[in-house]
């Protein structure tokens with residue numbers, strides 16, 4: 435029989451009568467434990483060994499536990515200091531006992547909490563009394579700490595809980611104090627089967643195998659002749675957490691791919707923009723509540739001066755007098771100075787305005803499709819579905835004769851690419867679109883309908899002054915909400931920010 439070298443080494447080191455652990459075999463063969471595990475599973479598949487598994491609870495002292503093992507628990511030190519100060523006879527002041535015990539920082543609270551709990555004595559109006567019948571060396575927590583720290587070299591080690599005699603309650607207490615950590619450990623052991631013994635007696639030869647293809651093997655052509663070891667995808671291996679793109683960034687990339695695939699071009703433009711592009715072009719009255727300070731991050735910078743004069747005039751006239759023959763304006767104040775003020779954009783519809791007006795590039799002839807996936811800023815209150823900064827998926831289609839069916843069909847097609855087929859529409863109001871619709875999607879975990887976007891067909895009061903004389907349907911969708919639907923995250927703050935769970939970020943998938 436021929437076996438790959440590592441399998442042969444494990445086979446020879448294994449015994450038919452003694453179970454040998456992976457660690458033993460690794461020490462004997464000089465192979466890494468994960469290599470031995472892989473080889474053991476291969477040998478098992480060939481019927482040459484048996485692999486058994488046992489799970490044990492092991493305890494390890496934490497750094498703090500180790501420290502107390504060397505220097506005594508804070509409450510023990512407090513007891514001794516109080517005893518020295520005569521607290522067995524008369525109460526001593528807490529300050530004096532703490533000073534004598536040389537307790538500092540958090541140790542003081544730890545000592546004062548555990549001292550009465552253990553019946554060492556009492557703490558009353560700033561004074562300590564001790565119970566002289568107590569011997570702090572009999573404290574079961576102290577004995578347990580000593581048992582856990584006691585390995586042959588006096589080093590901290592993992593101790594199999596079955597090997598020591600420590601009460602469960604005491605152990606739980608030490609764990610809740612953060613002095614020991616209890617974990618489950620699986621140990622695998624290997625024994626030769628009859629077939630394994632027979633194979634060894636008949637003689638096994640080592641076949642040289644290659645674990646990994648290298649550029650050298652390919653370049654030299656040697657790969658044709660070597661024998662490759664087989665992969666066992668079920669074998670244990672250390673997890674490698676490599677760097678990867680953030681799930682939100684990957685979702686954004688995916689959104690861009692989908693929209694480009696649907697024939698859209700990407701827009702770009704400034705995060706800090708004039709109120710003109712953010713609001714005035716959208717026929718948002720200047721005294722609209724959302725334009726006041728509580729929704730807007732105003733910036734203390736000079737006003738924006740390079741806005742086309744004629745466009746300003748047309749927009750102002752739409753606000754004051756309305757657009758078209760039967761137009762009726764807002765009859766509310768309109769100030770050019772306010773229009774030129776700069777703020778962080780609260781939506782990326784500012785980019786749509788720049789492009790539709792022809793300011794961002796060429797005059798556009800229908801049909802056209804544009805999008806952006808960019809950050810927006812709102813002075814909202816943080817909660818599970820709101821952040822102060824988020825990504826908006828902005829988009830619009832310019833064409834002759836668009837209808838609500840085009841709008842709905844576009845969203846159905848877009849969300850279908852993410853496996854979302856049950857979006858719902860709700861009539862809505864925006865000052866700049868008519869009709870308007872909010873979009874809702876069902877959260878995969880909670881079943882709740884969450885708002886995922888806002889959309890509509892731009893009013894003539896918007897398109898007219900921009901110089902567009904056909905239909906434009908448009909939307910702003912929330913990237914984070916889409917990611918909540920695709921990843922199942924229930925709180926937007928689980929997706930990014932300081933609360934996000936690193937394991938979630940390592941493993942979250944973006945659906946394709």
Ligand SMILES: N[C@@H](Cc1ccccc1)C(=O)O
Nearest residue numbers: 781783888889890908909910
């Ligand atoms: N600007 C809107 C989205 C939207 C864009 C274009 C048309 C209609 C709605 C929002 O932020 O909610």
